[in-house]
Structure formats: C-alpha cells, structure tokens
Amino acid sequence: MRTILVVGGGYAGFYTAWKLEKKLRRGEARVVLVDPRPYMTYQPFLPEVLAGSVEARHAAVALRRHLRKTKIISGTVTAVDHEHKTASVRPVDGPEFPISYDVIAVTAGAVTRQFGVPGVTEEAFGLKHVEEAVAIRDRLLTAFDRASTLPDGPLRRKLLTVTFVGGGFSGVEGFGELLSLATGLLRAYPEIAFEDLDFHLVEALGRILPEVTEGPSRWVVRELEKRGGRVHLNTQLVSAVEGHVVLSSGEEYDSGLIVWTAGNGANPMVRSHTDLPINERGMVTVRADLRVGTDENPVIDAWAAGDDAAVPDLAVGRPGAATVPNAQHAVRQGKLLAGNIVAVLRGRMPRNYVHHSLGTVATLGLGRGIFQYRGIVIKGWPAWLMHRGYHVLAVPSWERKARVAAVWLTAVFYGRDIVSLASVQDPRHEFVSGGSGASTGHARSS
Structure with missing residues (x-):
C-alpha cells in the first residue's frame, strides 16, 4: 500500500x-x-x-x-x-x-521570527500555541493579585505594564482582548485604578493591520487608544533585557509582560x-x-x-x-x-488553487471588532458578533463548535473566569515545600 x-x-x-x-x-x-x-x-x-x-x-x-x-x-x-x-x-x-x-x-x-533583539528570548511570550495564551493570561491575573497588595512604586508599575510587539492580526487581537480583560478586572480589584494600567502596542511600520485598508486601520488605532492603550507606530523594540523595554523612539520603561507577535519566518x-x-x-x-x-x-x-x-x-x-x-x-x-x-x-488532473477573500474580521475585545469586505466596513458590536459567528462555524468538528458556544453562552450570564492557574507551571511546589510557603493552602506563582 x-x-x-x-x-x-x-x-x-x-x-x-x-x-x-x-x-x-x-x-x-x-x-x-x-x-x-x-x-x-x-x-x-x-x-x-x-x-x-x-x-x-x-x-x-x-x-x-x-x-x-x-x-x-x-x-x-x-x-x-x-x-x-x-x-x-x-x-x-x-x-x-x-x-x-x-x-x-x-x-x-x-516559525516566529525574533530578529535577535536582546532580552526577547528570555522575557517574551509568543502567541502561536494554546500554552502560550494560557501563560499570558495567568501572568496578567497573577500580576493583578501582586499589584493589589503593593504601594505605588517601580515594581507595581512594572506588574501593570504590558507590551505587545507586532501590529498584525495576532498582535492587535491579542492586545485588544488582553486590554479588555484588564479593564474588566478593575471591578474585582478596587485597589487598582484604570490610570494604573499601561498597555503598549509596538509596530515597526506606519500602520497596523495591513490586511485592511488605511481608514479601518486608523480607526482601530483610535479605538485602542480611546480604551487606554498606547500604539507606537514606526517604532521598533531595541531591547527587553530583564523586562526593561527600550524603543527606537527613545522611550524606556519596565514591562512585566511582553508578548512577541512580530512575524513569521x-x-x-x-x-x-x-x-x-x-x-x-x-x-x-x-x-x-x-x-x-x-x-x-x-x-x-x-x-x-x-x-x-x-x-x-x-x-x-x-x-x-x-x-x-x-x-x-x-x-x-x-x-x-x-x-x-x-x-x-487515480490518474486525473489536479485543480489549481484559487480563493477570493471572504473579507477580514478581527476581535478587539469583548463587544468590539472590525470587519472589512472590499469597500464594506463594519465596526463595533456587529463586527464582534460576526467574528464569533464565523469562527464557531469554522472550527473543525461539531463537538468543538458546541463546546465553544456553550462557554460563550455561560459567560453572558456569569462573565469571564478570572482565576489564575499560574502555579501549574510549577505544580510540585506545594508538595515539595509541604505547604510551608502558603498560609492559605495555595502556592502563588510569580
């Protein structure tokens, strides 16, 4: 055979x-x-x-x-x-x-290209696999837990500072969704104010989302900035050693979470x-x-x-x-x-691949999105619903469609889960330490 x-x-x-x-x-x-x-x-x-x-x-x-x-x-x-x-x-x-x-x-x-930027390999997360997405989410949730007990200072500011590098679809969608999660968490963390959050999106080109036209791209930038994000265009990451971000514009700051989505190789x-x-x-x-x-x-x-x-x-x-x-x-x-x-x-002729785009749709956070098909542009809540509708139909198998739809439906009534499971990155800590490091019975990961 x-x-x-x-x-x-x-x-x-x-x-x-x-x-x-x-x-x-x-x-x-x-x-x-x-x-x-x-x-x-x-x-x-x-x-x-x-x-x-x-x-x-x-x-x-x-x-x-x-x-x-x-x-x-x-x-x-x-x-x-x-x-x-x-x-x-x-x-x-x-x-x-x-x-x-x-x-x-x-x-x-x-594979993900890193361009040899100092500190990226040691400090940054990618966003190509499920494990990376989970780790990024847990890192942010853990940062909120830690920052809520700290007075204002360098460490607290670093914990609440997030940097995404790359303004393509992965970077913009990830940035928008994590910003949406962070602002939503403020209700559960009265110790942290909206002004304490510092979210940066760094893009080497003069625009983000090259898959859409210039007008929708500018609208996305305005939308993200209106929600508290900072978009750095025509800017490159020069260094990220020990979480200290240095940009080509000359700006420097400490970032507790760095996500690298700057392209494929x-x-x-x-x-x-x-x-x-x-x-x-x-x-x-x-x-x-x-x-x-x-x-x-x-x-x-x-x-x-x-x-x-x-x-x-x-x-x-x-x-x-x-x-x-x-x-x-x-x-x-x-x-x-x-x-x-x-x-x-079977001795037949193969067919050529020809695919005309069905349009471009992106999520920018809960209830926010953008869709473009040729000259048609849809923004906000309708585009977000279109994003969810398209992808629940596109994910393989009815079993996966049903599971995803069920989680979305549950979230309508109960909201998103905000439990951090960062300790799974060191699951034997509690067992090895004999519980000596956690009075509440929970090991907290940094």
Whole structure:
C-alpha cells in the first residue's frame, strides 16, 4: 500500500489528512502524519483564550480523536530526502529514525521570527500555541493579585505594564482582548485604578493591520487608544533585557509582560534540510495546483501548502503574487491538497488553487471588532458578533463548535473566569515545600 506522509499537523496538515481519510478508498493508500503536538491549534481563538472567553482546550483539536484512520507519529521531521523518498523523524522520546513514503505533503508551517533583539528570548511570550495564551493570561491575573497588595512604586508599575510587539492580526487581537480583560478586572480589584494600567502596542511600520485598508486601520488605532492603550507606530523594540523595554523612539520603561507577535519566518527544516526546491525566503516553491516545483520542472509525488509554501495567488491577477500566510488560505489549501493527491493517484488532473477573500474580521475585545469586505466596513458590536459567528462555524468538528458556544453562552450570564492557574507551571511546589510557603493552602506563582 502506498504511504502518504503529511509533515506537520497545523491547519494545512490537519485538513489534508482529514480530507484524505474521507476521499481515499479502502486499501488505496495509508496516511501518516508527523507532529510534535497531539493537537491542531485553532489560532483565531488564541486571543479569546488569552482573555478567558474560550476555554484553552476548546481551541485545540485532538489529532487522534478526529484522524482515526491516520497513523500519528509524535515527533518532528528534521530532514527530507525526496530523491530517495525518505524523511528523518525525531520522536518526542527515543532515537531519530527514518520513514519511507511514496507521496509527501509538506505542511510544516512557519516559525516566529525574533530578529535577535536582546532580552526577547528570555522575557517574551509568543502567541502561536494554546500554552502560550494560557501563560499570558495567568501572568496578567497573577500580576493583578501582586499589584493589589503593593504601594505605588517601580515594581507595581512594572506588574501593570504590558507590551505587545507586532501590529498584525495576532498582535492587535491579542492586545485588544488582553486590554479588555484588564479593564474588566478593575471591578474585582478596587485597589487598582484604570490610570494604573499601561498597555503598549509596538509596530515597526506606519500602520497596523495591513490586511485592511488605511481608514479601518486608523480607526482601530483610535479605538485602542480611546480604551487606554498606547500604539507606537514606526517604532521598533531595541531591547527587553530583564523586562526593561527600550524603543527606537527613545522611550524606556519596565514591562512585566511582553508578548512577541512580530512575524513569521521560514521553517528551519524546510529552509535548510530538504532537497525540495525553495525560494529566496526559504519557502517551498509550488505550482498553483500545490505540486512542488514549477510548471516547467514539477517534482513528482511532492506537494506543499500552508505557511511554508509559496503558493501562487491566482485571485489577485498579478504575476509573482503569493498567498498570504493566514488561516483562510491554509484551511482551503489543505482541503484542495487532499483532493489533488487523490486525483493524481487515480490518474486525473489536479485543480489549481484559487480563493477570493471572504473579507477580514478581527476581535478587539469583548463587544468590539472590525470587519472589512472590499469597500464594506463594519465596526463595533456587529463586527464582534460576526467574528464569533464565523469562527464557531469554522472550527473543525461539531463537538468543538458546541463546546465553544456553550462557554460563550455561560459567560453572558456569569462573565469571564478570572482565576489564575499560574502555579501549574510549577505544580510540585506545594508538595515539595509541604505547604510551608502558603498560609492559605495555595502556592502563588510569580
């Protein structure tokens, strides 16, 4: 039986394997998916996980629960030798081993770029995975607990200062949602005033949200600043050593929470450890039908999609244009990729990927959002409802849709949960200390 190897279990990889399961006939081929995580992260929910509007586990789609016919390998593909149709896999535990395949689908995804800014690696959180969103939320909640017992001073100001770096969708949505959570917490913390909060959004370009036009982008800036946030445009983070933020504008301050969302980079395996053709940005070169290679030199039995693939964007009608790395494209490319692999296996022609945008929608906090489709712009509460409606329909499986909708409905009556579980980052502290460090029976994490 032929083996189809799917490298990566993110959007594109998950949907490729999911649709292959539905399309392949019994005995036609087997599907093997390799990913170090046992779940696919539904990233549009991460800002709401960060704010406590979505339960963390509901933003994670279990691979083994939904890919019942696929062999799941918990590990990382470290190299691909397509000439010999072999991939090297480093499992979570145990030695590295080779795996042979007949067809490969490279959907490894992108990685976060850090640009070598001092202190970022040691101090900042990313916002690509559920664990990061949970940690950011717990850090803010714990900061409120600590600041509420402190007099005004450098430590208290640092605890209540938050910095997001990157004005793309992840940064703006995360910033808006965390700002919404922080202002909502003030009702439970009378010791902290609105003026004590200090939220900064740092963007190197002259505008945020490049996916929308200039007018809506400026409106989002005004909306965030009206709610107490500070947006630094044309500004770069120079240093974040020990939480001391230095900006290219010359401004300096201490920040207790730094979140880095400043862009994606090529996956190191794709960029440096494969014999597949890549472009100058380290992305796999693919044709419009998602086959690796070019129209003149296609690579047989090799396909790619998602953030690590330079997929031609036929919808824009501009030579050389590639699809932007977002969820809309990754999901649809994954579905088409599965169909094209099956078509070629059965001797049929694959179809080209053409997707016209359905519009852009973003959450900016509880009850606030923005939507744009061409010249149509919707702001505020209606856009926020559209964001929630779209994503509850888009998240895979009816089970996940029901769970997310149930949490949202519960929050209407009881509000968001504000319990910090930061102590799970050191779960043995209470056991090892014998309870000697906490008179109330709870270990508080810093």
